[in-house]
Amino acid sequence: MTWIALGLLAGxxxxxxxxxxxxxxxxxxxxxxxFWCSVLGALIWAPFFYAPDSWSNALHSAALAPxxxxxxQQMAVLPKSIMMVMTWILSYYSVKHLPLSIxxxxxxxxxxxxxxxxxxxxxxxxSWWQWLGLAVSMGSYYLFSLIGQKxxxxxxxxxxxxxxxxxxxLSSANALYDKYILATLHMDLAAVQAYSALQRGxxxxxxxxxxxxxxxxxxxxxxxxxxxxIAFAYVLAEYIYLAAVQxxxxxxxxxxxxxxxxxxxxxxxxxxxxxxRFIRQKIIAxxxxxxxxTLTILH
Numbered sequence: 164m165t166w167i168a169l170g171l172l173a174g175x176x177x178x179x180x181x182x183x184x185x186x187x188x189x190x191x192x193x194x195x196x197x198f199w200c201s202v203l204g205a206l207i208w209a210p211f212f213y214a215p216d217s218w219s220n221a222l223h224s225a226a227l228a229p230x231x232x233x234x235x236q237q238m239a240v241l242p243k244s245i246m247m248v249m250t251w252i253l254s255y256y257s258v259k260h261l262p263l264s265i266x267x268x269x270x271x272x273x274x275x276x277x278x279x280x281x282x283x284x285x286x287x288x289x290s291w292w293q294w295l296g297l298a299v300s301m302g303s304y305y306l307f308s309l310i311g312q313k314x315x316x317x318x319x320x321x322x323x324x325x326x327x328x329x330x331x332x333l334s335s336a337n338a339l340y341d342k343y344i345l346a347t348l349h350m351d352l353a354a355v356q357a358y359s360a361l362q363r364g365x366x367x368x369x370x371x372x373x374x375x376x377x378x379x380x381x382x383x384x385x386x387x388x389x390x391x392x393i394a395f396a397y398v399l400a401e402y403i404y405l406a407a408v409q410x411x412x413x414x415x416x417x418x419x420x421x422x423x424x425x426x427x428x429x430x431x432x433x434x435x436x437x438x439x440r441f442i443r444q445k446i447i448a449x450x451x452x453x454x455x456x457t458l459t460i461l462h
Contacts (some may be wrong), residue, residue, distance in 0.1 A: 169407035170421030173400045178428020180396040181258070181267055185437070187389040188259040193373045196390060197251045199383065205364025222353075224405060226449035229357035234351070237358055239344055244362035248336040252328035259356045260323040263343055263433040264445055265316060266330040268304060269327040270334075280339045281415050293417065296458030300420060303451025309442050335419070342415045352409050356401060403460050426452055 187196050222228035226395070232240070248297045281287040316324060337436055344350050383390050407418050430449050433439050 164253060166407040166410040166413040166418065167421060169403050169410075170418040171270065171424055173404040173418075173462075174358060174422040174424030175237060175428055176396055176400040176403065176425075177422060178425035178432070179246055180393060181263065181425055181429045182432040182436075183253065183389045183396060185260050185433070187387065188255060191387060191390065192256040192374070192377070193252065194370045195378060196255060196393070197248065198370045198374055198392045198429060200251065200394045200397065201248060201363040201367035203391055204360045204398050205399050207394065208360040211357060213399065226352045229354040232354050232358055233406065236348075236350060236354075237362075239282040239350070239353055240358050241362055243337055243340055244339070246333050246361045248331045248366050250322070250337065251337045252344055252394070253326045253333070253384045257323045257330065259326035260314065261321075261327070262314060262439050263437060264430050264439055265314065266323070266327050267311070267449065268310075269324055272329050273423040277324045281342070284339060287410075287414055289414075289417075292458050293340060296455045297420065298424070298455075299365045299458060300434055300452055300455030305453065306444070306448040310441050310448065313441055313444075338415055338419055341405060345409050352405055355406060356398075360398065419457065423452065 185198070208229070211222065211229055214222055219228060254266070254270065257269070261269075265303065282289065326428070341355075344355060379387075404418070404422060406414055408415060427449060430445055434442055436443075439445075
């Protein structure tokens with residue numbers, strides 16, 4: 164299925180995004196990274212509103228020609244934008260203070276909440292194989308909590324773990340809302356992404372009083388190159404993910420699991436570049452995630 168392939172691709176790109184986020188947060192504070200990612204994401208989409216007419220056919224076929232949204236429609240997109248900015252703030256604090264494999268492992272519990280929401284709110288039906296796949300994946304994510312305890316991280320009392328849990332719940336709510344505005348309200352795919360990016364850039368301006376004195380834009384082209392790379396990677400991953408959600412028959416609960424293949428990329432990069440511990444145990448947990456994903460796909 165095309166939407167399954169797109170979900171997997173979005174996950175791999177998100178894995179690169181997570182790694183770049185860790186790099187960016189080693190030097191910059193969370194709010195500044197959120198600000199620049201939001202503003203740069205808006206700048207990436209802005210030119211598509213003013214593309215020459217001669218490009219129209221090509222952009223429409225690639226879902227890169229945002230339609231005009233009425234004020235009412237823009238207000239419908241606004242909750243998505245607010246949830247995304249809040250998710251970034253909460254998750255970035257977690258990524259900054261926790262081992263990358265642990266923060267990503269916590270975030271990987273998202274498909275459970277998305278699946279439950281999809282079943283309860285969107286009337287999606289999962290086969291027994293899909294439920295089994297979700298159960299295996301959730302069990303594997305639990306292993307990450309046990310590994311975290313070995314690294315001195317309490318999943319019940321650690322502020323940064325709780326921050327990632329909150330970010331995960333917000334992300335799941337956002338995923339369900341994506342399905343609603345695309346499949347129920349039938350909004351244009353490019354318009355949802357473009358207007359949401361512009362709204363996020365505007366919301367990020369509210370962070371300026373806290374970051375203005377320490378801002379350094381020129382470094383984005385040199386030592387802080389990871390920040391613009393984050394913005395581009397997220398826009399690309401979101402474009403692919405929403406394209407998958409919009410396909411007839413696509414199940415948001417399954418796509419949410421497929422996006423968690425970012426965990427594999429995160430683990431590989433963090434093991435190579437960040438010298439994280441307990442590699443063998445994490446390989447077991449990763450294998451469980453892969454088995455869960457396979458069961459979900461082979462329904």
